[in-house]
Amino acid sequence: MSKFIFPTNNIDDIKSAYDFVVIGSGIAGMTAAIQAQELGLDVAIVEKQSVLGGNSNRASSGMNAVETSVQLEHGIVDSQESFYEDTLNGGGGTNNKALLSYFVTHVESAINWLDKHQIKLTDITSTGGMSERRAHRPGDKSAVGSYLVRGLQKQLLEKNIPLFNDTRVVSLITDNHSVTGIKLTTNKEMSFEISTKAILIATGGFSQNKSMLQEYRPELVHLKTTNHPGATGDGMMLATEVGAKLVDMAKIQVHPTVQQDTDHVYLIGEGVRGEGAILVDQKGCRFVNEMTTRDQVTAAIDALDEDGATLIFDQSIRDAFPAINFYHAVGLVTEASTISGLAKEANLNAESLSRTITDWNDYQKQGLDTAFGRQTGMPRGITQAPYYAIHIKPAIHYTMGGISINSKTEVLNKDNAPIKGLYAAGEVTGGLHGDNRIGGNSLAETVVFGRQSGKQVAKFILKL
Ligand code: ADP
Numbered sequence: 391m392s393k394f395i396f397p398t399n400n401i402d403d404i405k406s407a408y409d410f411v412v413i414g415s416g417i418a419g420m421t422a423a424i425q426a427q428e429l430g431l432d433v434a435i436v437e438k439q440s441v442l443g444g445n446s447n448r449a450s451s452g453m454n455a456v457e458t459s460v461q462l463e464h465g466i467v468d469s470q471e472s473f474y475e476d477t478l479n480g481g482g483g484t485n486n487k488a489l490l491s492y493f494v495t496h497v498e499s500a501i502n503w504l505d506k507h508q509i510k511l512t513d514i515t516s517t518g519g520m521s522e523r524r525a526h527r528p529g530d531k532s533a534v535g536s537y538l539v540r541g542l543q544k545q546l547l548e549k550n551i552p553l554f555n556d557t558r559v560v561s562l563i564t565d566n567h568s569v570t571g572i573k574l575t576t577n578k579e580m581s582f583e584i585s586t587k588a589i590l591i592a593t594g595g596f597s598q599n600k601s602m603l604q605e606y607r608p609e610l611v612h613l614k615t616t617n618h619p620g621a622t623g624d625g626m627m628l629a630t631e632v633g634a635k636l637v638d639m640a641k642i643q644v645h646p647t648v649q650q651d652t653d654h655v656y657l658i659g660e661g662v663r664g665e666g667a668i669l670v671d672q673k674g675c676r677f678v679n680e681m682t683t684r685d686q687v688t689a690a691i692d693a694l695d696e697d698g699a700t701l702i703f704d705q706s707i708r709d710a711f712p713a714i715n716f717y718h719a720v721g722l723v724t725e726a727s728t729i730s731g732l733a734k735e736a737n738l739n740a741e742s743l744s745r746t747i748t749d750w751n752d753y754q755k756q757g758l759d760t761a762f763g764r765q766t767g768m769p770r771g772i773t774q775a776p777y778y779a780i781h782i783k784p785a786i787h788y789t790m791g792g793i794s795i796n797s798k799t800e801v802l803n804k805d806n807a808p809i810k811g812l813y814a815a816g817e818v819t820g821g822l823h824g825d826n827r828i829g830g831n832s833l834a835e836t837v838v839f840g841r842q843s844g845k846q847v848a849k850f851i852l853k854l
Contacts, residue, residue, distance in 0.1 A: 396442060396543040399552040401576050404584065408434045410847050411572055411586040413559045413625065416444035417535075417836035418816025418843075419592035420542040423551050424507070425844025430852055433551055436574060438558035439620045442543070444594045445817065446836060448618065449535030450659035450713050452515055452525025453837065454830035455497035460526055464514050468522045470494045477831060480519040480683045481790075481824020486637075489822045492797035493831075493838055500837040501526060509541035515711075516664035516767045517829030519683035523766075525664065525830040531712050533659075534833060559624070562589060562812070564632050569811030588811040588847045591801070592840065595789035595817040596623025597642070603786070606640045614650050615786040616657040625818035629793045632812065633803045637820040638791030643827055645787035646687035647701060649722045649780055656722055657787065658701060658780055660684075660829040664767045665710040667703035668750055669782075672696050674733055674743030676750065679762040685826040688784045698783030700736055702747070705774040717780060724779040736779035747772050788827055792820035799843040813847055815839040 410426050412419045415437035423433045441447075455461075456468040473494045478485050501511060511526035511534065527534045546553060556577040563571040563583065571585040596602045597617040604611050615621075626636055647658040647669075663669070663680045669687070671677050671694050678690035691699050708714040717723050726732035729747055733740035751771035753759040759768070793801055793814040800808035816836045823831060848854055 394540050394544070396547070396553070398442070398555045401554050401557060403552070404434065404554055407585045408432050409586065409851055410588045410590070411436065411584065412590045412592060414444060414592035414594060414816070415442045415553055415555070416446040416592060416594055416816060417538055417542065417833060418840040419590065420546060421837050421840030422590050422592065422815060422843040422847070424542065424545050424549065425841045426848050427549055427551055429845065429848035429854065431848055435551065435553040436557045436559060437553060437555045438624070440556050441618070442553070442555060443536070443539040445618050445621055446833070447536050447539050448616065448657065449833050450533040450657065451517055451661040451664065452527040452534050452830045453511060453538070453833035454517070454520065454524040454828070455501045455526055455834060456494065456524055457498050458501045458526065460501070460512055460514060461524070464523065466514070466523055468524065472521060473524065476520050477828055478824070480826050480828040482826060483824065485824035486821030488797050492842070493822060493835065496838045496842070497834050500834065500841060503841060504541070504837065507541065507545050509538060515661045516681065517660045518663065518681045518687060519828045520766065520830070525661070531710065533713050538833065559628060562628050562632050567810060569809070587851050588813065590843050590847065591625040591629055591793065591812070591814040591818055592816045593625030593818050594621050595792070596626060597621050597786045597789055599623040603642070607642050610642060610644065610786055613644065613784065613786050614648070614655045616645060616648055616655055617787070625814065626792055629801055629812070629814065633809060634801045634812070635794040635804045636792060637794045639820070641790035641825055642786060643684060643788040643790060644688045644784045646684055646691055646784050647782040648785035649717070650783055650785060651781060652721070655785060656717065656720070658717065658782055659711065659713050661711045662701060662703060662707065662714065666707045666754070666768060666770045666772065667701045668746070668772070669699050670702055670738065670743065670746055671699055672738060674738040674740070675746050676761060679759070679764040681764050681767040683826050683828065691784055698781060700738060701780045701782055702743070702772065703778050704772045705776055706770050707772070708778060710770070722780055725776050727775050729777055732777040732779055736781070788832065789817065790820065790823045790825070790827055792818045794821065795819050798846045799839055800846065811850070813843045815843045
C-alpha cells in the first residue's frame with residue numbers, strides 16, 4: 391500500500407470566519423466536517439498535534455455494526471435488539487438509553503456512508519462481550535483505525551476542507567448563551583480568534599491527563615496508557631467553561647491486553663483473541679473466558695496477582711490478524727516450533743501449557759468451552775506451528791465519561807438544556823458506553839455521532 395501523507399493547510403490561510411469549526415482531527419471530527427460540508431456549510435478543522443488522527447489512528451480490531459450486507463455475506467443474521475442488549479450488558483445497564491437507541495439504529499447507515507465514500511469494511515471479526523461477529527474491518531484484515539483515518543483524509547482533500555494542525559483551541563467564545571467563536575494558539579505562540587456559528591468538540595478522552603485521573607480515579611494513576619499524547623481532556627475543560635455538564639467521569643476503561651515491557655506501550659488488539667488466542671497464567675493455565683468484556687478480563691488478570699498474563703496463539707491465528715506481523719517486527723512476540731519450546735521461552739510450565747492447549751483445542755472443536763464458557767472467538771484451534779506468546783498487562787485505554795449530549799449531539803448544560811451552537815461527538819462525550827465500552831463500539835460511535843453532528847449543525851445553521 392502506498393503511503394498517503396495528508397497535506398495540512400498553512401495557518402496563515404485560516405479565514406476570520408467559518409460556518410462551522412470542528413475541534414479535533416479524529417474520526418468523529420473528520421466525519422462531521424465532511425457531512426456538514428456536503429450539506430452546504432463552510433467548514434474548517436483545527437488540530438493541536440502535528441500528527442493527525444488522535445486515538446482513532448490507533449484502533450486495530452474493528453467497527454461494530456449490525457444488519458449490514460457485509461454481515462449477511464458472511465452468513466451472520468444479527469439484529470439491532472441483540473446489539474443493544476450486548477452493549478447494555480457490557481455497560482452494566484448504566485448506558486444512556488437514548489444515545490444507545492440512536493447508536494444501534496444508525497450503525498448500518500454509517501457503514502453504507504463510509505462505503506459511498508470509498509471506505510470499504512468488507513471483513514468481519516469478533517470482540518469481547520459481543521454475541522455475534524460485528525467488528526467490521528478492511529478486506530485485507532489490516533488495522534481499521536488508520537485505514538478509516540486515511541480514507542476520510544482523502545475525502546477532506548477532494549472536498550477542499552481545510553485542516554490546520556499544530557493549532558490548539560484554548561477557549562470557546564459565547565454571547566448570550568450562544569456560541570460565536572473560538573480562541574486559538576499555534577505552535578509559533580501566535581494567538582487569535584475566529585468567529586463561527588457552530589462548534590463541534592471532537593477532542594477525544596483524557597487518559598493522558600494525570601491530574602484528571604487523580605481527581606476521578608486516583609487508584610489508576612500509576613498505570614500506563616495506550617493513548618496518543620494529545621488525549622488530555624481539553625474538550626471537557628472547554629465545554630465546562632461555557633456551562634456544559636459532564637457525566638460518568640469516573641468510568642475509565644483499563645484494557646486487559648497491553649504489551650509494556652519496552653519503552654513503548656503497545657495495545658494488543660482484541661482481534662487476536664477474536665481470531666482464537668487464549669490467555670494463560672504463569673503456570674500455563676487458562677483463568678477466564680477471554681471473550682468476556684474488557685472490565686472482566688482485566689479483573690481476572692488483576693486477581694492472578696502475577697506480573698500480568700500471557701496470550702498464546704499459533705500461525706493460523708497470526709495469518710487471520712495481520713497486526714501480529716507488526717507486533718512481531720517490533721519484538722513483542724516470543725516464538726517456538728513446539729508448545730514445550732514456547733513454554734520455556736515464555737517462562738511458563740510446559741506440562742500444564744500443553745494440557746491447556748489440548749483441552750482448548752477439544753473445546754474449540756466441539757464449540758463448547760466447559761472450563762470458562764467462551765462462546766465466541768473460536769474459529770480455529772491452536773494447532774499450527776510456529777506457536778507464539780505475548781506477555782501482557784492491563785493499561786488505561788478509554789475514558790467512558792465526558793460531555794453530556796443528547797442524541798442530536800447538542801451539548802447540554804446543568805439543566806439539561808442545549809447550549810446553542812455547541813455540539814460534541816466521539817470519546818469526549820459521556821453516557822453511551824455506561825460502565826464499560828465494548829471493543830469496536832468506539833469507532834462506530836465516532837462515525838455515527840460524527841455524521842449526526844454534521845447533519846444537526848447543517849440543520850441548525852441552514853434551517854434545513
Ligand atoms: P475521537 O475518537 O473521538 O474522534 P480522537 O482521539 O481520535 O477522538 O481525536 C481527537 C483529536 O482532537 C486528537 O487528534 C487531539 O489531538 C485533538 N485535540 C484535543 N484537544 C484539542 C484542542 N484543544 N485543540 C485542537 N485539537 C485538539
